[in-house]
Amino acid sequence: MHEMSLAESVVRIVEEVAQRERARRVRSVGVEIGRLAAVEAHALAFCLDAASRGTLAEGAEFRLIDVAGSGWCAGCARELPMTTSYDGCPGCGGPLRLTRGNEMRVSDVEIE
């Protein structure tokens, strides 16, 4: 449900960039969402549409970039995939430190 406030933050970031760059409109926006970031991508896409109405980002394509989870096992010194934020290392059973997959980031804005 917090997807609406995330969408409003995205639109605010995009508008700032668009104004600073004196853009006429925004064509597309890249948004990285990690699989372990507790964000529902479909809900976010819907909210981005609603939140961008009446702004420079209205009608822009929001490219949601899915980022898979991974973590570092200090014991085995290797990077391993993670599907939950509390996965342990399948090799040694030790804890994994989340290194990717909790991103919530605007990566780029395509303007004209």
Place this chain on the structure above:
Amino acid sequence: MCDVCGCGSGQASVEGRDIPAGDAHDPVHVRAHRRAGGHAHDHSQDRPHDHPQDTQVPGRQQARLVRIEQDILASNDRYAADNRRWLTQRGVFALNLVSSPGSGKTSLLVRTIEALADRLPVAVIEGDQQTSIDAERIRAAGATAIQINTGRGCHLDAHTVGHAIEALAVPEGALLLVENVGNLVCPSAFDLGEAHKVVVLSVTEGEDKPLKYPDMFRAASVMLLNKVDLLPHLRFDVEAVLANAHRVNPELRVIRVSALTGEGLEQWVGWLEEGVRQARHRAGANVAALQARVAALEARLAAAGR
């Protein structure tokens, strides 16, 4: 929505008053923004990157790709850092209480306030989508309280809480309890500037909740297992819930409590008092360090003037 900074877009209100629009800033609002780096919005650090790498997009004339790599929560995190600085400097021990609806957070707060009466100043920020019922309950228990209504919002954010802290005039060295909107998902992502998140789980919920909502249990430092007076009447496996909670967060401290019978409250209140003592000590140490520096500078000036 505030047209200066875009705040208040979630229909949030503090004590029934909308967070004011840009042309109607009251002193509280302006102060909140000054603390956050000036209301003239010289948010130099807000700007994603000073010189973004622009890329021409092939086949799309006039279109440019601006790379920014900005965290979506960056703005909230800045307000949270600002709240944290303000609270730390004043020796306030601030906690963000989170749970599902109906876990007994407000009843637990009422018991906590009663137990701390004459021992500690306590201030409470109540977050709910609607009504000021909870703030009224807290005031009746003897603490200062302010209600935030988030409207459609499913969580508190650092900006609104900053306004509430200002309006509440939290005394130095106090315990500040922020009761978040009942929701085990959304509040985990939004730092409010608290020292710790405290998650409340009642024994009428499922043992698997820590696994279903791992983010909240990972973000918390303490779990209060509430309503333990009901255990004889339920098929609730305490060992299973503890194993699940520690699987998600091995560091999580668990205190078993009952807001009804008062069981476990002494341990909880003891933890709160220790937190306040340390917060006051840190603030005092900061003041002492500043005073020592002033004294040293004055001594140098006096020596130079001789």
